[in-house]
Amino acid sequence: MIAETLLNWDKTELAEVLASEYAEPDDLIEAFPAIAKAGTMEEDLLEEFIERNWKIILSIFNVDALLKWVEDKELKERWEQMHSLNIEIEHEYDEYVNEEFCKSVLYSAMLFKDTEPENIGVLITRSRKS
Amino acid sequence: MKYEVKEALNEIMDIPPIYRRDYIVRYLRENLSERDARRYLFEKTKVHFIRKMMDEGFISPLDILEKIGKDRVCQFFHIKSTQS
Numbered sequence: 001m002i003a004e005t006l007l008n009w010d011k012t013e014l015a016e017v018l019a020s021e022y023a024e025p026d027d028l029i030e031a032f033p034a035i036a037k038a039g040t041m042e043e044d045l046l047e048e049f050i051e052r053n054w055k056i057i058l059s060i061f062n063v064d065a066l067l068k069w070v071e072d073k074e075l076k077e078r079w080e081q082m083h084s085l086n087i088e089i090e091h092e093y094d095e096y097v098n099e100e101f102c103k104s105v106l107y108s109a110m111l112f113k114d115t116e117p118e119n120i121g122v123l124i125t126r127s128r129k130s
Numbered sequence: 131m132k133y134e135v136k137e138a139l140n141e142i143m144d145i146p147p148i149y150r151r152d153y154i155v156r157y158l159r160e161n162l163s164e165r166d167a168r169r170y171l172f173e174k175t176k177v178h179f180i181r182k183m184m185d186e187g188f189i190s191p192l193d194i195l196e197k198i199g200k201d202r203v204c205q206f207f208h209i210k211s212t213q214s
Contacts, residue, residue, distance in 0.1 A: 003138040003157065014135045015161035018142070018154050019170040027151060028171045031159040035168040038183040042165070046189075047197065049172045049180075054198045058206045060177050061191065066203055069192070073200045 003014060019028065029036045050057060058066070112120055131139075145153055158167065172179055183189045195203065 001138075002134065002141050006134060006138055010132060010135050010138075011161040013132065014138055015158055016166065017131065017135070017139060019158055019162055019167060020173075023154055023158060023170070025171055025174045027155050028158065028167050028174070031155045031162070032164045032167045035164060035171050038179070038186045038188050042168075045165075045169055045172065048169075050194065050197050053176055054202055055206060055209070056177055057180055057194060058198065058203065060181060061195075063210075065191075066195075066207075069195055070200060070203055070207075 003011070006014060023031075142150065142153060142157075180189075180194065184191055184194070
């Protein structure tokens with residue numbers, strides 16, 4: 001029989017044609033019983049399957065549940081936007097505080113630059129009072 | 131499809147139906163990878179398989195919706211509204 005004498009890659013091609021066009025789901029399961037277990041669906045196969053069949057898959061969902069999911073999702077997205085904005089503002093505030101601190105250190109350094117060591121104590125007391 | 135493959139396919143189709151199914155099953159077992167067989171099974175059973183996975187708790191409806199994405203769900207509503 002020709003099918004038996006084909007080269008390996010041709011046998012694979014013929015098997016793919018048979019699997020895609022002529023085999024029933026039961027035939028595939030009979031050939032490989034393990035593939036019928038739902039839990040063994042590989043992640044990448046699932047991704048690929050969803051990419052191709054998302055409209056059919058969505059048709060099994062309840063419309064109200066889908067609407068609710070979209071609403072929740074939008075809410076979550078808005079919350080995440082607000083959250084990242086808050087983080088940005090906090091970061092800017094921290095930068096501002098650090099900058100002011102650095103300025104005050106520089107100012108103090110400038111103040112003591114030309115001062116004799118024995119007068120430093122007087123200047124510190126004065127700056128505390130002011 | 132290659133000439134040889136086409137000829138082999140014709141030959142398989144000439145097998146009486148009562149024996150053909152067994153031949154195809156055997157041929158698939160010997161020449162198709164299990165992974166490809168699973169892929170074809172998903173394609174053939176489509177929603178049934180996803181529903182089975184959800185029923186048996188291997189994937190949650192939320193996971194599936196996350197994988198599909200909000201934009202496509204909205205697109206789906208748009209398609210449905212244009213159909214009705």
